[in-house]
Amino acid sequence: MRILGLDYGDKTIGVAVSDEMGWTAQGVEVIRRKNGESDLGRLRQLVDEYGVEAFVLGMPKNMNGTIGPRGEASIEFADILRETFGLPVHLWDERLTTVSAHRTLIEADVSRKKRKQVVDKLAASFILQGYLDSMTKR
Template structure:
């Protein structure tokens, strides 16, 4: 939660929907309070993933990073919870940017609904679903900044 030691970031933010196979990325601005899908990194190699992330950071110059934290419906840790925390800590350590964790429950379902509304259905959603989930994560943070916890 942002406090005196960690003020709420302002400016451009990048959000990540971490997965063991793919990482979805969204971009948004605290000034407009809106997020949009940006990219999907479809590679399991950390070296490739972090190189792609470094390129996006160089391009967008974000003030902070937001990482979705998966939990079960009842709020208990999910099988990916620890991996997402580790990913957030690696981002923070490697890029020296404030990194926040945001509950990502239901973001994949919301992303799928958004794609359905855009006329993208079934298997055609696969290459886009992660970046749309990242958009949902970032939008959730914009809608409720106090829900973000620093990694």
Template sequence: MVSALGLDLGAKRIGVAGCDRTGLIATGLTTLRRTSFDSMVNPLRELIRARSVEVLVIGLPYTMDGQIGRQAKKIQKLACRLSRSLDLPVEFVDERLTSFQAEQMLLAERRSPSRHKELIDRKAAAIILQQWLDNRRERFDQSSDQPVGLPCSAHSLIP
């Protein structure tokens, strides 16, 4: 199985998730404060090295009608920059409603979403990565030759 990091890229924070060695379960790892590009890249580089990560799985915020809006285009640009800096391929996952799902999980745990924003980001990243793992497993069941991520280039961005 491939080792992946799931990222929920926000303006202030980045939720980070990893998967177990079997590639079955995604777990929130940490939340990074986003103050500069280096404030993201350096801790990610350490996680990538420690976990032998081979692909970045990044949530892409489609609009509710399934279009690529302004925010999604910003995320694509940032994802490409991260891909080049970290020398890793990127795969995008539709992240619509992942933060809402994460908030609902907190409410079920009787925790206040407004007091646990960093936890929401980690949980959202885990949801993004879990979607990718589940989807990948389904693709592998249908075919044994599936590529691992795409190198970031103009044609790898979702139109």
């Protein structure tokens, strides 16, 4: 069962996909957001291409665990995904995933320009991998 991991932001959507066994997450792409129809259209193509059966959507929470405006936007987007695709959407705490993605890229000596292009894809991979790891511990 393949799962699509998403790092949903104001300007981009980082996308990762699991392997068929649901063990590892691989970054796929960064969707530059244009409008809802275009964004969902690209996600539809990815769902079809990879045979996706569920989504894991990053849920940004404040450090104290409360949900702010970005978290509310993610909840709304989760509802849109459920309506549009008829697939389960799992919200996953994404606190510090983008920070971790930046650190990983800096440690790998990736240029600032290149980091900007891939950080959301890597963050989506971290979100999805965290979810997958939690499922194997059950």
